[in-house]
Amino acid sequence: MLPLRLRAALLSVLILVVFLLAWQGATAGFGGGGGGPATGMDPEYAKLMGLTATTGKSAMPSPVEVGRQLWAVLSDPFYDKGPNDKGLGIQLAFSLARVLIGYGIAVAVAIPLGFVIGMSPLMSRALDPFIQVLKPISPLAWMPLALYTIKDSGISAVFVIFICSVWPMLLNTAFGVASVRKEWLNVARTLEVGPLKRAFTIILPAAAPTILTGMRISIGIAWLVIVAAEMLVGGTGIGYFVWNEWNNLSITNVIIAILVIGVMGMMLDQILATVARLVTFPE
Amino acid sequence: MTQSYLSIEGIARRFQAPGGKGSTVFEDLWFSMNKGDFAAIIGHSGCGKTTVLNILAGLDAPDEGAVVMDGKAIEGPSLDRAVIFQSHALLPWKSVLGNVAYAVASRHRDWSRDRVRAHAERFIEVVGLKGAEHKKPAELSGGMKQRVGIARALSIEPKMLLMDEPFSALDALTRGTLQDEVRRICLETGQTVFMITHDVDEAIYLADRIVLMTNGPQACVAEIVDNPLPRDRRRLDLHKQPDFYAVRNHLIDFLVERSRTFKDGLPPDYDRRRPPVVRPAHLPPTPPDGVRAA
Amino acid sequence: MASKDTFRRFSRLFSGCACGRHRSHAEHDMAAARPAQDDAARYAGAVETAVVQALFPQAAHRRAFLKAIGGTGIAAALAPFLPLGAVTDAFAQGTGAIEKKDLKIGFIPITCATPIIMAHPLGFYSKHGLNVEVVKTAGWAVVRDKTINKEYDAAHMLSPMPIAISMGLGSNPIPFSVPAIENINGQAITLAMKHKDKRNPKDWKGFKLAIPFDYSMHNYLLRYYLAEHGVDPDADVQLRSVPPPEMVANLRADNIDGFLAPDNICQRAVYDGVGFIHILSKEIWDGHPCCSFTASQEFVTANPNTYAALLRAIIDASAYAQKPENRKGIAEAIAPANYLNAPPVVLEQVLTGTYADGLGNIKKDPDRVSFEPFPYESFAVWILTQMKRWGQVKGEVDYQGIAKKVFLATEAQKVMKEMGLNPPAATSKSFSVMGKPFDPAKPEEYVASFAIKRA
Numbered sequence A: 001m002l003p004l005r006l007r008a009a010l011l012s013v014l015i016l017v018v019f020l021l022a023w024q025g026a027t028a029g030f031g032g033g034g035g036g037p038a039t040g041m042d043p044e045y046a047k048l049m050g051l052t053a054t055t056g057k058s059a060m061p062s063p064v065e066v067g068r069q070l071w072a073v074l075s076d077p078f079y080d081k082g083p084n085d086k087g088l089g090i091q092l093a094f095s096l097a098r099v100l101i102g103y104g105i106a107v108a109v110a111i112p113l114g115f116v117i118g119m120s121p122l123m124s125r126a127l128d129p130f131i132q133v134l135k136p137i138s139p140l141a142w143m144p145l146a147l148y149t150i151k152d153s154g155i156s157a158v159f160v161i162f163i164c165s166v167w168p169m170l171l172n173t174a175f176g177v178a179s180v181r182k183e184w185l186n187v188a189r190t191l192e193v194g195p196l197k198r199a200f201t202i203i204l205p206a207a208a209p210t211i212l213t214g215m216r217i218s219i220g221i222a223w224l225v226i227v228a229a230e231m232l233v234g235g236t237g238i239g240y241f242v243w244n245e246w247n248n249l250s251i252t253n254v255i256i257a258i259l260v261i262g263v264m265g266m267m268l269d270q271i272l273a274t275v276a277r278l279v280t281f282p283e
Numbered sequence B: 001m002t003q004s005y006l007s008i009e010g011i012a013r014r015f016q017a018p019g020g021k022g023s024t025v026f027e028d029l030w031f032s033m034n035k036g037d038f039a040a041i042i043g044h045s046g047c048g049k050t051t052v053l054n055i056l057a058g059l060d061a062p063d064e065g066a067v068v069m070d071g072k073a074i075e076g077p078s079l080d081r082a083v084i085f086q087s088h089a090l091l092p093w094k095s096v097l098g099n100v101a102y103a104v105a106s107r108h109r110d111w112s113r114d115r116v117r118a119h120a121e122r123f124i125e126v127v128g129l130k131g132a133e134h135k136k137p138a139e140l141s142g143g144m145k146q147r148v149g150i151a152r153a154l155s156i157e158p159k160m161l162l163m164d165e166p167f168s169a170l171d172a173l174t175r176g177t178l179q180d181e182v183r184r185i186c187l188e189t190g191q192t193v194f195m196i197t198h199d200v201d202e203a204i205y206l207a208d209r210i211v212l213m214t215n216g217p218q219a220c221v222a223e224i225v226d227n228p229l230p231r232d233r234r235r236l237d238l239h240k241q242p243d244f245y246a247v248r249n250h251l252i253d254f255l256v257e258r259s260r261t262f263k264d265g266l267p268p269d270y271d272r273r274r275p276p277v278v279r280p281a282h283l284p285p286t287p288p289d290g291v292r293a294a
Numbered sequence C: 001m002a003s004k005d006t007f008r009r010f011s012r013l014f015s016g017c018a019c020g021r022h023r024s025h026a027e028h029d030m031a032a033a034r035p036a037q038d039d040a041a042r043y044a045g046a047v048e049t050a051v052v053q054a055l056f057p058q059a060a061h062r063r064a065f066l067k068a069i070g071g072t073g074i075a076a077a078l079a080p081f082l083p084l085g086a087v088t089d090a091f092a093q094g095t096g097a098i099e100k101k102d103l104k105i106g107f108i109p110i111t112c113a114t115p116i117i118m119a120h121p122l123g124f125y126s127k128h129g130l131n132v133e134v135v136k137t138a139g140w141a142v143v144r145d146k147t148i149n150k151e152y153d154a155a156h157m158l159s160p161m162p163i164a165i166s167m168g169l170g171s172n173p174i175p176f177s178v179p180a181i182e183n184i185n186g187q188a189i190t191l192a193m194k195h196k197d198k199r200n201p202k203d204w205k206g207f208k209l210a211i212p213f214d215y216s217m218h219n220y221l222l223r224y225y226l227a228e229h230g231v232d233p234d235a236d237v238q239l240r241s242v243p244p245p246e247m248v249a250n251l252r253a254d255n256i257d258g259f260l261a262p263d264n265i266c267q268r269a270v271y272d273g274v275g276f277i278h279i280l281s282k283e284i285w286d287g288h289p290c291c292s293f294t295a296s297q298e299f300v301t302a303n304p305n306t307y308a309a310l311l312r313a314i315i316d317a318s319a320y321a322q323k324p325e326n327r328k329g330i331a332e333a334i335a336p337a338n339y340l341n342a343p344p345v346v347l348e349q350v351l352t353g354t355y356a357d358g359l360g361n362i363k364k365d366p367d368r369v370s371f372e373p374f375p376y377e378s379f380a381v382w383i384l385t386q387m388k389r390w391g392q393v394k395g396e397v398d399y400q401g402i403a404k405k406v407f408l409a410t411e412a413q414k415v416m417k418e419m420g421l422n423p424p425a426a427t428s429k430s431f432s433v434m435g436k437p438f439d440p441a442k443p444e445e446y447v448a449s450f451a452i453k454r455a
């Protein structure tokens, strides 16, 4: 018997192959894959029409087409043909920069504030209603308000990332801080450790695993939000890329963008997962 | 008696019960210790031993009264008093060395890294953990964890050591070795120790004076037993000491019977401020049935 | 922002001269004393009169106002309310040095934006000394907000939008102006293929129809068309605002039955075989305006020369785009991803007017879309009547005043003349929509004449 990991990998590959074959079959089914215009259509008229209308070609691209286009896109990721047409690498960099700024600010706000909330039952109770109301608001609901008040679409996108990714971190930090074991705090107290040092040497490491769980949820949200926000405000970024290709009804490029978004999101999550493993301690 | 090192002066501690009415764990509690004393406190579960210890540590404050140590009232936790917690309370993200060094660095803020490290290593060696410095608490056995706790407490060289049932979670063999070590270290350094225990033999082996606490609520110190056993007693032949059973029976008798009934029939000369000191030596009582006298 | 603006005007009142054109009262007085012989000064007077007329349409009120302000001068009295100086200056000093060379102009990727877009690849902006970046934008609300927020210096908007913004519908009232219309005609009603036998709007009850935006000619034209056929656009069908790019996808997904949309969207639906062109919008009103070139009054005030150069570039580009022989080349130029991101064959059909209708016929209509920039005030009046008719504005509407203030026909005349073009002599014209004549002088009567209305 092969080891479990190998068997799982084989199964994954098998699922992928079956999926791709099914996809290829479904999209190549009609029209026999090419040839002239459909019977009975005036050739002059056919020239004015797209392949979907003339050959019955599926609007959905086949995996081979996607693969070919993916190769084309990935082999030249950094071209710049004007403000509305840049390579996927550049778009991705724009999105990442926005996410990192918005998320960075969220971290800078959520962790100290989470400490305050976690350490003070008064603040915890006082702020709870606000957090509960603000937390479930969708990024797309924030967008018009941000655009209207901030008056800058780039900063608005960053703001929306901030406001949507701040809550899981805030709540997790507060929870992690509030549930630091009393005895560890007592250790610090008997050693006359000052409040600031106590926060950094006891509470932070003790709450770190919980905080990182929050940070992982938040980076996922931030990455979800950036795509939506960029689709809305446009300009640059992977979300704009999706919108621009949708605009052209280029499903192939939309699928490529979906792939890229998925892989990037996974990478961001993995980075934080690695950090989480570093700060997690067995008890 | 007036110039004692530590003196507990009429402390009381009350908790607010959820129903609204308060409950008094103990009140008007008096007790004192001399420098270099090893005192153990014995009493039934819930009588307030940990509460007393927490007040001595400064982690809790009495509702009435005060504790004076070395001429100063205790107003909060201090590096003068080290606590060995019942649940060892090691920081799980730090190694053995890290845990001890954390305490050392807190004690000596001006020391260099190397000096802190060397100091910590010395105390790790004292508790017999040399070689395990870089292990995390999760990789240690219960006994090893407790040793780290002891090393941490000793490393700050406190004026007083407070121990809350330090050995109760250990198996008999480990407990014995650790008791030996603690006794050795305390004798060598002349450490003042206040220890909570449920184990009568442990109290007799380690403590010079044993404080008997009545059942709560409104617990009080019934009496203080002056340990008649010689200072060079050894754990393995403790039971061969002539006064051993006298003390042991006295303590067990208290736990079984008098801790409950003591308050109902207070002796006429009982003074809360000066609980009676008894020394069950030289008065060999008839051994209880089934136990042969030595 | 509005308050900042107000503050600036007020501070100008106190620190500098009253009309805002001079640094001090002394300079103002000197300027006033000079004989008004140069063009600029005469022009300023005309604009001031026009604005007073706009503000006080009734002669009695106007006389009372003029009497009340006495000798201080109209501009001085109006300075707190309108940056009069700036409007006139923009055209009078239009040939001066350009204040801001690097500009950002927002557009929505539809063929209506052709002059704005093609002016970039075909070099019209640089010809007039400007370095313009044309930025594709995701939707009308975003174009509006980004222009209000000054991320864009000027923008492509649906022509009712600057009117709505100036009136404060859907946003704070911020004075915006339309010095040029982008395009005439160029829209179409497209229906899903399954409705190819339902060519009579009376059969459309229960349809879900999409329009690009509430404040759009598409909305007003579709409502007009439906109502003329006895279909109440609010009761008998469902109208939805859908961003143009999503229209074809929604049509394919059967979420909507059809749309009145800007072009290349309509032709794209045909190209993909999901819809057919029911009628072109010119069959509703031949010569209707659609999109506009728009800038905020604040931008005009701050950069009169830039604004004039920009306007010349747009008018120049429009004139070029209007010529049939250039259309094919334009289609090629604006097809890449940086601009419209659409198949050239689709754009060519829209721009040349030789197109597949989706039902197997090739149709020829060279006027499918036209690029005539002249912003007739009567266009704005008609738009206002429809806003009133469908309940977007309530109460009394100052039709002529708003139209004059937003649609800068007089100014366009001047610039076109300067450029050697032949602008229309009148700033207003009457026209008819589906055979029903519209008299811009009688807007209220026009609104009242409709059987189906919300007013």
Ligand SMILES: Nc1ncnc2c1ncn2[C@@H]1O[C@H](COP(=O)(O)OP(=O)(O)OP(=O)(O)O)[C@@H](O)[C@H]1O
Pocket: B015, B016, B025, B044, B045, B046, B047, B048, B049, B050, B051, B052, B216
């Ligand atoms: N935070 C608290 N709130 C309310 N009551 C408390 C609190 N802490 C302790 N008590 C009560 O005070 C009493 C004494 O508790 P304490 O922990 O001192 O007992 P103990 O003698 O150490 O018992 P054990 O031998 O089981 O450890 C108990 O009845 C307990 O219920």
Ligand SMILES: [Mg+2]
Pocket: B049, B050, B051, B164
């Ligand atoms: Mg206890």
